[in-house]
Amino acid sequence: MTAQTALIFDLDGTLIDSAPDLHHAANTVLRHENLPEISFEQARSFIGKGAPVLISRVMQAVGLPEDPAEHARLLALFMREYDKPPALTRLYPGVMDALARLRAMGLPMGLCTNKPASPTHIALDHFGLAPFLSAVACAETLPQRKPDPAPLRHVLAELGTASALYVGDSEVDAETAQRAGLPFALFTEGYRHTAVADLPHAHVFDHFDALPDLVARHLRERAA
Known part of the structure; x- marks a missing residue:
């Protein structure tokens, strides 16, 4: 060798x-914002290019317009939920x-x-x-x-x-x-x-x- x-x-x-924890974190944020939740299949399909891209895809999926300030705010909320020991992963x-x-x-x-x-x-x-x-x-x-x-x-x-x-x-x-x-x-x-x-x-x-x-x-x- x-x-x-x-x-x-x-x-x-x-x-x-890790898709179950990513799905849970995203939907926790969406519920907090009184926005529609995404499906597990959607969350799974959003994985691969990092958290900022995932949040962009979540925003698009729930009908939010592109807005850098709103994206940054939602990303920070998401990371607060996701930056924890894995529960479902x-x-x-x-x-x-x-x-x-x-x-x-x-x-x-x-x-x-x-x-x-x-x-x-x-x-x-x-x-x-x-x-x-x-x-x-x-x-x-x-x-x-x-x-x-x-x-x-x-x-x-x-x-x-x-x-x-x-x-x-x-x-x-x-x-x-x-x-x-x-x-x-x-x-x-x-x-x-x-x-x-x-x-x-x-x-x-x-x-x-x-x-x-x-x-x-x-x-x-x-x-x-």
């Missing part, structure tokens, strides 16, 4: 299913065992997410993920956010490896990996809207039990 390759993960829709099955196996393989691991820093680190600590991840890029780490490749390249540099396999679930993640020139492993049980065949990827899996063997095969193929 070469230390010249790392493994970098997305967070929401990849390691954790869950790890995807097999994540902890897969991370333990990957660490035993000697693979450096990091995280690249558009999630704000505070709820990211709350979630990492809550679920015991932090010890596995040597480098983390959140929404505030750089001026750029995914699908700009800069955050992913930042994590790669922090890990000190020549290359990485990026593991994510969405169109945003696939584009980020492609723009960064890194291979992409698609987790199919997250928040994507596009058919698997229409997303650029090097590998695909539907359960984390399969990931360690997938990574080992990837590394053998790179070494061949």
Whole structure:
């Protein structure tokens, strides 16, 4: 196992299913504002480009006009609700065992997410993920956010490896990996809207039990 390759993960829709907490936080704000609530399916579809984009999509869904001041106010209310220990969020099955196996393989691991820093680190600590991840890029780490490749390249540099396999679930993640020139492993049980065949990827899996063997095969193929 070469230390010249790392493994970098997305967070929401990849390691954790956070849609229930995001849905709850958004609807708490909407109820407070006497606005119509959004469905779980709507909330799930709004995830991927960070909290500001999510709030923009919520505003559009409930018929609010674009207004920077109102957006900032609602975003602050949302973050007050969301910036708490996860209550409804869950790890995807097999994540902890897969991370333990990957660490035993000697693979450096990091995280690249558009999630704000505070709820990211709350979630990492809550679920015991932090010890596995040597480098983390959140929404505030750089001026750029995914699908700009800069955050992913930042994590790669922090890990000190020549290359990485990026593991994510969405169109945003696939584009980020492609723009960064890194291979992409698609987790199919997250928040994507596009058919698997229409997303650029090097590998695909539907359960984390399969990931360690997938990574080992990837590394053998790179070494061949």
